[in-house]
Amino acid sequence: xxxxxxxxxIKEWKIESEGKTALLIEGARRVGxxxxxxxFARKEYAQYILIDFSVASESVRDLFEDMSxxxxxxxxxxxxxxxxxxxxxxxxxxDEVQLCPKARQAIKALVKDGRYDYIETGSLISxxxxxxxxxxxSEERKLQMNPMDYEEFLWALNNTSMMNLLKEIxxxxxxxxxxxxxxxxxxxxxxxxxxxxxxxxxxxIKTNNFKKVDDVKRDILSLYEDxxxxxxxxxRLSLLFxxxxxxxNKNTKGFQVKKVLNSYKITDNTQLSLIAExxxxxxxxxxxxANNPDVGLSAYKDINRYKLYMADTGLFVTLQFKDKDFTExxxxxxxxxxxxxxxxxxxxxxxxxxxxxxxxxxxxxxxxLNKEQKKNYEIDFIISKKNKxxxxxxxxxxxxxxxxxxxxxxKYSDRILNRYxxxxxxxxxxxxxxxxxxxxxxxxxxxxxxxxx
Numbered sequence: 001x002x003x004x005x006x007x008x009x010i011k012e013w014k015i016e017s018e019g020k021t022a023l024l025i026e027g028a029r030r031v032g033x034x035x036x037x038x039x040f041a042r043k044e045y046a047q048y049i050l051i052d053f054s055v056a057s058e059s060v061r062d063l064f065e066d067m068s069x070x071x072x073x074x075x076x077x078x079x080x081x082x083x084x085x086x087x088x089x090x091x092x093x094x095d096e097v098q099l100c101p102k103a104r105q106a107i108k109a110l111v112k113d114g115r116y117d118y119i120e121t122g123s124l125i126s127x128x129x130x131x132x133x134x135x136x137x138s139e140e141r142k143l144q145m146n147p148m149d150y151e152e153f154l155w156a157l158n159n160t161s162m163m164n165l166l167k168e169i170x171x172x173x174x175x176x177x178x179x180x181x182x183x184x185x186x187x188x189x190x191x192x193x194x195x196x197x198x199x200x201x202x203x204x205i206k207t208n209n210f211k212k213v214d215d216v217k218r219d220i221l222s223l224y225e226d227x228x229x230x231x232x233x234x235x236r237l238s239l240l241f242x243x244x245x246x247x248x249n250k251n252t253k254g255f256q257v258k259k260v261l262n263s264y265k266i267t268d269n270t271q272l273s274l275i276a277e278x279x280x281x282x283x284x285x286x287x288x289x290a291n292n293p294d295v296g297l298s299a300y301k302d303i304n305r306y307k308l309y310m311a312d313t314g315l316f317v318t319l320q321f322k323d324k325d326f327t328e329x330x331x332x333x334x335x336x337x338x339x340x341x342x343x344x345x346x347x348x349x350x351x352x353x354x355x356x357x358x359x360x361x362x363x364x365x366x367x368x369l370n371k372e373q374k375k376n377y378e379i380d381f382i383i384s385k386k387n388k389x390x391x392x393x394x395x396x397x398x399x400x401x402x403x404x405x406x407x408x409x410x411k412y413s414d415r416i417l418n419r420y421x422x423x424x425x426x427x428x429x430x431x432x433x434x435x436x437x438x439x440x441x442x443x444x445x446x447x448x449x450x451x452x453x
Contacts (some may be wrong), residue, residue: 002198003155003442004036007146009340013141014044014117019088022107022118022137024097028282028311029227030200030220032119034095045117046089049081052199053099064102067109072114090116105134112139124227124281145281147196147312149358150442157202162187163442170443173427173434181426181437189336192351196312210332217318224283229276236261238405240278245306245320248346253367253378254289254305272303285309285353287363287381292390293408294396294415295384297364307365309353316350338424345396349380352394352422352441356381357447366391370407383445387400388417390444395423405433420444 007024013023024035034052043050051060063076074415078085085092097120099105120140146439148156151163166184169176176184194204194213203209203216228237244258257271268276278284289305290297321331335344354417360436366379381392389412393405405419421435428435436444 001035001154002032002148003041004032004145004148004152006036006143007040009017009143010037010040010119011044013143015109017117017141019114019117020111020138021141022111022120023124024120024140024142025145025366026122026142026282028147029123029223029225030197030199031143031145031147031282033123035198037093037095037119038120040119041091045091047083047084048091048093049077049079049083049085050093050095051081051103053103054096056100061100061102064100064106067106070109070115073200073322085116087115090114091445092118094118094120095194096122098124098238101134105137107137108139109134109422111137124231147354148198148201149196150191150355150439153191153194153196153201156205166440167443169427170436172439173429175426176437178426181400184439185338185424185437186336188437189338192313192336192347193317193332195312196315196354197314198316214318214332217315218322221315221319221322224281227281228449229332232274234264236264236274237277240274240308241283241317242322244284244310245346247308247314249351251346252339253376255308268304275306278308283311285311285357285363287353287365288381290364290366293364293366293379293382293389293412295387295389297382297389302362307349307363309363311354311357313347313351313354320347345394347397348422348424348438349394351438352381352392355441356383356445359442361445368408368411373407377407379404385417387414390418390420391416392420392422392444394438395421397424399431402433403428418444 008414010023013021015259017023020239025037027033038050041050047402055059057080060080063073069071074085094100094103106119107118107120110116154162155397193210194200195217197217198222199220200213200216204213207213224241225238228241229235231237239260240257247255247260257274275286279286285308287307289302290300291302292300294300310319317335355364361383364382366375366382369376372429379389379391380394383390383392393402402421405421409416419433421430421433422438422441423435425435426437
């Protein structure tokens with residue numbers, strides 16, 4: 001069982017809610033939702049019942065058809081699971097609740113009853129196909145669970161002090177020297193390769209074998225593709241998902257749905273619907289174009305222009321080398337030692353997107369035309385801090401060239417708090433641009449007055 005930060009957030013819900021709301025934990029399949037919730041139930045309650053709707057019997061499902069007699073409902077539930085519930089000290093878990101919409105609808109009555117606490121977990125849970133015939137309860141509080149972030153990955157490797165040391169490095173802004181930076185970059189690339197899916201991390205710890213880790217990640221990707229086919233039997237969702245690495249590599253102004261699905265007739269509404277389904281799957285993160293790069297970026301979001309990133313960079317690595325039967329250990333070894341000849345800028349860009357998301361930031365980017373130079377420029381990411389914005393450029397090489405940041409600054413200097421280049425080299429400053437190694441990204445991305453722990 002890995003230590004996860006979401007545990008403390010669930011505990012906050014329990015204390016603050018006092019049974020007045022249910023907690024809905026959303027996230028992609030295999031991010032560890034069921035595991036963390038059951039561990040929470042064991043540690044924080046006298047008794048609990050876990051109803052896994054992927055395997056629940058018809059007799060259990062039938063209980064949710066009629067919620068008029070809750071005494072009968074609870075009696076039957078306790079008999080079915082052979083658990084004696086304790087009033088105000090028991091938790092009932094609805095695992096994979098999207099598979100039983102009536103159970104989700106029942107939350108309203110169950111929370112109002114007040115005898116027990118309720119946590120729901122689900123994947124692909126927001127998709128209309130799963131909720132179109134039910135009344136969504138207003139008594140739900142939602143919590144997003146992401147793949148393991150870098151600090152959680154280090155915890156899994158029994159390294160509990162590294163992030164505190166990295167924070168000291170970030171606060172000091174002092175150079176590290178090439179030998180130490182190379183060592184820290186190698187540590188971070190290990191996280192990029194293995195990723196934050198608990199099964200993959202566990203396999204790495206057990207075997208230290210990249211091929212076996214890759215096999216686990218391929219199984220997860222196959223599971224996602226099966227889910228996509230259930231939602232969209234035409235295969236369009238799978239094609240969009242698989243095109244994420246190639247679309248980032250092409251460095252276009254955004255994800256080109258119509259080019260990926262060139263054999264299909266795609267309307268603008270269909271395009272938006274497909275992207276919404278991918279977003280709801282929690283397997284991807286979406287960076288929207290901000291038409292006006294200013295504080296309150298969401299107000300300037302262009303829903304028709306976006307980039308797609310994988311929610312987990314480890315899965316991204318496996319997906320981009322999917323043309324082979326398995327991702328050879330040689331490829332992993334070269335990636336780990338930064339010796340693979342392929343341009344991997346988009347891999348680092350995906351890792352930055354994952355870290356920004358993990359620290360609670362929505363993703364935005366910005367493109368603009370310099371009319372005098374007749375040249376297009378792009379800012380990879382923009383975040384808001386202290387009523388200002390911070391433009392971020394991600395580079396895997398040639399970090400001394402930053403024309404996009406320079407032209408952007410000339411245009412919007414009064415809005416900018418800090419400018420950042422995220423790269424693989426040591427800490428440095430170029431004019432007022434702070435150049436940081438990628439493993440320090442979480443510290444520029446975290447919200448004000450918020451600890452990473």
